[in-house]
Amino acid sequence: xxxxxxxxxxxxxxxxxxxxxxxxxxxxxxxxxxxxxxxxxxxxxxxxxxxxxxxxxxxxxxxxxxxxxxxxxxxxxxxxxxxxxxxxxxxxxxxxxxxxxxxxxxxxxxxxxxxxxxxxxxxxxxxxxxxxxxxxxxxxxxxxxxxxxxxxxxxxxxxxxxxxxxxxxxxxxxxxxxxxxxxxxxxxxxxxxxxxxxxxxxxxxxxxxxxxxxxxxx
Numbered sequence: 151x152x153x154x155x156x157x158x159x160x161x162x163x164x165x166x167x168x169x170x171x172x173x174x175x176x177x178x179x180x181x182x183x184x185x186x187x188x189x190x191x192x193x194x195x196x197x198x199x200x201x202x203x204x205x206x207x208x209x210x211x212x213x214x215x216x217x218x219x220x221x222x223x224x225x226x227x228x229x230x231x232x233x234x235x236x237x238x239x240x241x242x243x244x245x246x247x248x249x250x251x252x253x254x255x256x257x258x259x260x261x262x263x264x265x266x267x268x269x270x271x272x273x274x275x276x277x278x279x280x281x282x283x284x285x286x287x288x289x290x291x292x293x294x295x296x297x298x299x300x301x302x303x304x305x306x307x308x309x310x311x312x313x314x315x316x317x318x319x320x321x322x323x324x325x326x327x328x329x330x331x332x333x334x335x336x337x338x339x340x341x342x343x344x345x346x347x348x349x350x351x352x353x354x355x356x357x358x359x360x361x362x363x364x365x366x367x368x
Contacts, residue, residue: 153232154225156262157246159255163188166215170176171207173197182243187211188254193245193253195220222247225254233262271306276324280310280343281335285317288340293319296334302326318343 163186164173176185177199195218197211205214222224222245223232236244242259267273281293290307297304303325311318323331328345335342 153229153265156257156265157225157255158258161186161243161247161256163193163253164195164211165189166210167213168211169207170205170209170211170214173202173211174207175219177202177276184219184239184241184243186243186245186256188253192251193222194218194246196243196245198241220273221245223257224249229262229265232257233266236262269306271322274305274324276303276305276321276322277328277345279321279328279331279335279345280318281321282316282341282343283316283339285312285315288319289304290319292338293321296320296338296340297323297331300326300330300334302331 161180161182164176165190166187166320173185182199184198185202186196197214197218198230201214201217212231219239219310221235221241223235225246225248227235232244236242236259244257244262246256250252270333293307294304302323305322305324305348307321308320309317310320332342
């Protein structure tokens with residue numbers, strides 16, 4: 151499915167001269183966090199449901215235009231940037247403007263998330279591995295080399311946490327047991343934060359520790 155096929159146009163922007171009560175009524179009928187607003191036929195931004203219910207319904211939207219948030223995306227915007235725009239604006243509706251800044255519709259957050267869930271990172275079988283290393287010591291080329299040296303397929307990777315001088319990278323790995331990959335990452339001085347499969351190295355240490363304790367207690 152093309153991203154542009156997800157554009158919905160069943161909600162037309164309200165006019166800035168409409169009453170706040172019209173806006174409040176629309177919010178009561180819908181489950182969206184924001185409603186698009188236009189002025190002289192041109193999209194100028196969105197008003198949130200929270201703000202809309204703070205004002206007297208007899209006022210016009212123009213009286214409260216300082217609450218309008220001017221976010222939008224283009225039909226050519228890639229889905230990761232669209233997802234980021236949703237997060238930055240704390241919205242579940244994202245207006246879409248063409249190259250002439252004409253409102254053509256909107257994206258719904260659930261549709262974009264569903265598209266994200268269809269990517270190999272989520273759809274393909276595999277294990278999740280989180281590794282950690284110094285922020286100046288890691289590289290994605292090295293991470294790929296470590297993974298592929300074990301005949302594993304790297305289905306996706308992203309930086310999931312940065313804290314002071316350390317960075318955590320979340321990996322989705324297919325086509326192999328994670329244990330072999332984990333041991334190789336350790337040899338390259340990566341700390342293993344989490345592995346979705348059982349880590350045989352840790353299990354082996356536990357078994358040896360239990361054996362040693364048993365021997366010492368004899």
